[in-house]
Amino acid sequence: MLRAIIIDTVPPDKTRTQAKLEMEELTRLVETYGGIVILEVLQNRGRPSAKTYLGTGKAKQAAEKAKEMKVDMVIINGFLKPAQMKNLSKMFSHDAEDITGKSDIPVWDRTDIILKIFEKHAKTQEAKLQIKLAKLRHEIPKVYHYQTGLFDKERGGISGTRGAGEKGVEQEKRHIRAQIKDIEKKIEKVKQTQSNQRKHRKRSGLKTVALVGYTNAGKSTLLRALTGKDVYIADELFATLDTRLGSVWIPNAKHPHGGEKIMIADTIGFIQNLPPHLIESFKATLAEVQEADLVLHIIDSSDIQQDLKMQVVDEILIELVGSQVPIIRVFNKNDQQLWCSKQQQKCISVSAHKKQGLDDLKKQISNNN
Ligand SMILES: Nc1nc2c(ncn2[C@@H]2O[C@H](COP(=O)(O)OP(=O)(O)OP(=O)(O)O)[C@@H](O)[C@H]2O)c(=O)[nH]1
Ligand SMILES: [Mg+2]
Missing domain, CATH: 3.40.50.11060 (GTPase HflX, N-terminal domain)
Structure with a gap:
C-alpha cells in the first residue's frame, strides 16, 4: 500500500x-x-x-x-x-x-x-477518452524541462521532456495540443451518438430525470432503488464515471395511462476545488444533465459538510443548466440522521439504502412533469 x-x-x-x-x-x-x-x-x-x-x-x-x-x-x-x-x-x-x-x-x-x-x-470508452483529455489539459502548463513523473513513459503517459530545452518544451506542447485535438474529435463523435439517442428518446415521449450530486451522496444507490438497475455502488469517491440509465414507472392520475415510464440517469459526482478544465472535459457525460427534463440534486444528509457540498453542486449546476431545468433537492441517507431544512421548498427526505420515501419522491417527479 x-x-x-x-x-x-x-x-x-x-x-x-x-x-x-x-x-x-x-x-x-x-x-x-x-x-x-x-x-x-x-x-x-x-x-x-x-x-x-x-x-x-x-x-x-x-x-x-x-x-x-x-x-x-x-x-x-x-x-x-x-x-x-x-x-x-x-x-x-x-x-x-x-x-x-x-x-x-x-x-x-x-x-x-x-x-x-x-x-x-474508468470502464467505458467515453470515460477513458474524457479522462485522457482532462489529463492532457492538466499537463500542458506543467510541461517543463524535466519529467513530472505523472506522465512519463513507464507510467503509460506521454514522453518526458527532461533536458530537452526550450525548443523541446515547445515541441512537446505542440504534440500535446495535437493529441488534445484528436481526442476532442473522438469525443465529438461519442457526443453525437448520444445526442441522437436522446433525441430518439424525446421523440418517443420519454422524459429523463438526472441524478446529480456530490460524490458519495448515494446517486447510484437511488438509481438502483428506483429502477432496479444493477449499478456499481461503493463507499468510495468517484465510483461512477459514466452516465447510466434506468427506467421507472411514475404513477400519475392525470395521465391517460395512469402514469408514465421515465428514464433516470445516474451521473458522475462533483467535488470541491475542481479546476474548470476538468468539468469541461466531462461535457459529453454531463450533456445528459443539460438535456434532462428534471434534475434531482442528491444530498447526503448524514454529512456534517452537507451545506458546503450543496453549495459546490449548486454552483456547478448553475454553470451547467442555468435555470433551464427544474431542480429538486433530495436529502438522502435519512436512515442515518434526519436533516431537512424547513425553509427549503420541495425538500424531500429519502433513504435510497432502505428504500424509504421513494413514493413521495415519485410524486414530486410526477408533479414536475
Ligand atoms: N446509510 C445509508 N447509506 C447509503 C444510502 N445511500 C447510499 N448509501 C451508501 O453511500 C455510499 C455511496 O453510495 P453510492 O450510491 O455509490 O454514491 P454515489 O453518489 O453514486 O457516489 P459516486 O458515484 O462515487 O459519486 C455507499 O456505501 C452506499 O451504500 C442511504 O440511504 N443510507
Ligand atoms: Mg455513483
Whole structure:
C-alpha cells in the first residue's frame, strides 16, 4: 500500500476546522486510490510559497520526516505550479544526489490524484477518452524541462521532456495540443451518438430525470432503488464515471395511462476545488444533465459538510443548466440522521439504502412533469 504525506496551507480566511475537513476529504481520495495517509502537514500561510508551496523551512522539515517515515508519495491539496513541483520533488527525493529534478517520489496535486482515481475507475470508452483529455489539459502548463513523473513513459503517459530545452518544451506542447485535438474529435463523435439517442428518446415521449450530486451522496444507490438497475455502488469517491440509465414507472392520475415510464440517469459526482478544465472535459457525460427534463440534486444528509457540498453542486449546476431545468433537492441517507431544512421548498427526505420515501419522491417527479 502506498504511504502518502498530505500537505496544505491554511490562509487567514479559512478556519483550521475547515482545513482539517478538507484534509479528511483528501485522505479519502488517497484511500480510494489505494494509498494510506501516514503524515499530514498544515501550515498557516497567507498564500502558498511560490517555490516550495509550504515555507522553505517547513517544507524541509516535512521532507526529513517523510524520509524517516518512508513515504512513497507527496500530495498537495491545491494546484501545483511547475516550479513548486520541481522543488518539492527534489526535496522529498530519497536520492539526494539526483539534481535532474526527476524524483523517485511522485509529487501530485489535488487534480493529479483525482485524475488517477478517474483512470482507475474508468470502464467505458467515453470515460477513458474524457479522462485522457482532462489529463492532457492538466499537463500542458506543467510541461517543463524535466519529467513530472505523472506522465512519463513507464507510467503509460506521454514522453518526458527532461533536458530537452526550450525548443523541446515547445515541441512537446505542440504534440500535446495535437493529441488534445484528436481526442476532442473522438469525443465529438461519442457526443453525437448520444445526442441522437436522446433525441430518439424525446421523440418517443420519454422524459429523463438526472441524478446529480456530490460524490458519495448515494446517486447510484437511488438509481438502483428506483429502477432496479444493477449499478456499481461503493463507499468510495468517484465510483461512477459514466452516465447510466434506468427506467421507472411514475404513477400519475392525470395521465391517460395512469402514469408514465421515465428514464433516470445516474451521473458522475462533483467535488470541491475542481479546476474548470476538468468539468469541461466531462461535457459529453454531463450533456445528459443539460438535456434532462428534471434534475434531482442528491444530498447526503448524514454529512456534517452537507451545506458546503450543496453549495459546490449548486454552483456547478448553475454553470451547467442555468435555470433551464427544474431542480429538486433530495436529502438522502435519512436512515442515518434526519436533516431537512424547513425553509427549503420541495425538500424531500429519502433513504435510497432502505428504500424509504421513494413514493413521495415519485410524486414530486410526477408533479414536475
Ligand atoms: N446509510 C445509508 N447509506 C447509503 C444510502 N445511500 C447510499 N448509501 C451508501 O453511500 C455510499 C455511496 O453510495 P453510492 O450510491 O455509490 O454514491 P454515489 O453518489 O453514486 O457516489 P459516486 O458515484 O462515487 O459519486 C455507499 O456505501 C452506499 O451504500 C442511504 O440511504 N443510507
Ligand atoms: Mg455513483
